[in-house]
Amino acid sequence: MGIRVRYAPSPTGLQHIGGIRTALFNYFFAKSRGGEFILRIEDTDRERYSEAALTDLYDTLKWLGIEADESPEKGGEYGSYVQSERTEIYREYARRLVESGHAYYCYCSQDRLEKLREKQKKDKQDFGYNRRCRTLSESEIEEYQQESIKPVIRLKIPLEGETVFNDYLLGEISKKNIDISPDPVLLKSDKYPTYHLANVIDDHFMNITHILRAQEWLPSCPLHIVLYNALGWKAPQYCHLPMVMGDNGQKLSKRHGATAVKEFIEQGYLPEAIINYVSLIGWSYDDSREFFTKQELEKLFTLDKLSKSPGVFDYKKLEWFNGHYIRQKSNEELKELLIPYLVKCEFIESETMPGMTTFLDEITALSKERLKVLSDIKDLVWFFFREIDTYFPEDIIPKKLDAAKTIEILETIKSHLSDVFSKSEDKVEELFKTLAEAAGVTLGNFIMPLRVAVTGSNVSPPIIGSLKLLGIEKTTARIERVVNILKDEVSNNG
């Protein structure tokens, strides 16, 4: 039988970096080995279930370009792939486990369990269920049934011996049964299964061969082995992936800023960058290669290069990858990616505005090397679309010059504007060099007042190209405005 792996998220929140890392590794592992990648929805927590989370899951996988071989959307011969549609199976097997003596009904109230936990914590005792209902007498059970308490079903963890399993990454792991979580719940009082039960049953019936999941599952793995044994099934090959941490060294969470893929998409991260970067948390190829496309990963990924230790998610490096992939885009592709952002800032109304095409091409070319994320476009090109609110003389006047000299420079440029707009960029640059020399200032100092006048900032895209895009009218007006401001400045000080 070929390799079959699954990504089995719970639709209780937005897909985050840790989740898709697991999805990606499963997907790449399947692809690289010619196996199948299955998507299964683990929606057994009815309290936290969210429709939006489910939509987000599908959207995210689509955005990443991950298509499952079998899934709720696509179907498959092992369906349903939604756990809430499989409840009968779980109930049936839970019942069988009780019958075979591997599980039992527990009538303890949640309230009682909570008190128990509190007491244990206070007394510094071992935590966990005290197995009170494991040894209930017939009459006690009858009594509880009479009270119509909705019981849960708990798994009987053996009181002696140990449970051993092999993890592909971590090797042989053994745990004394007494250290396994004491008798975890299999079937909740609402008749929905817990992760432990549903997961084991589904993986078995869906013929899952390898389980790649985060190491946070490691402690409960022996419990799953006990379950497999109780059911008389063979457990799949496990491989517990190193966790993804925030920069405080703890499990990545919202506290660290963006963790949801959706947020990254909104900021303007590309799937290429996310895939490339995320694949490198806990996995490497060799000592130097760091660029990988999805297609390459589908060939090159291997479990042998996994790391055992957790990895800190580095926003800076992601950003660097993103800038790289933005620069990899053709101008045409990048323009298309940028348009929604320009629309969102209301710089343009729609991508179909007549006469916009060339303008947008130019804007794209001017911005390409300056973008880390697509949303950076706003601060880069806003001056093409909006008037400048305020000028600060200290920005306009170069450090080594004074207001009078600056006025002179701007007047000089203004008088040559017709040349500027009729000649090629190279020629204009030559012209500026000549004029700067004549004025006795460096080219940089000569251009800076112009830059600030036209863009409102001393940091901007290349100025000559920007001028041409802005047009002679706006350019002239902005220069005049700044000259007037400087003249006021001079008279006020004089």
Added chain:
RNA sequence: GUCUCCUUCGUCUAGUGGUCAGGACAGCGGGUUUUCAUCCCGCCAGCAGGGGUUCGACUCCCCUAGGAGAUGCCA
């Protein structure tokens, strides 16, 4: 409290008994350049500590320390 896993530059990592411990991001410095950015060059920076094993340990073993995870009718 208990159990489990982990430990190479700030971060991601290469390394599988003999290496000047390599690369990347970040940081810093320089070059190209009309600013910024890109690009190029350089610098800084690491084997958690202690015991063994060995002719020789980052690599193997043990202990300690530190970190993380689990300990839910959440996954």
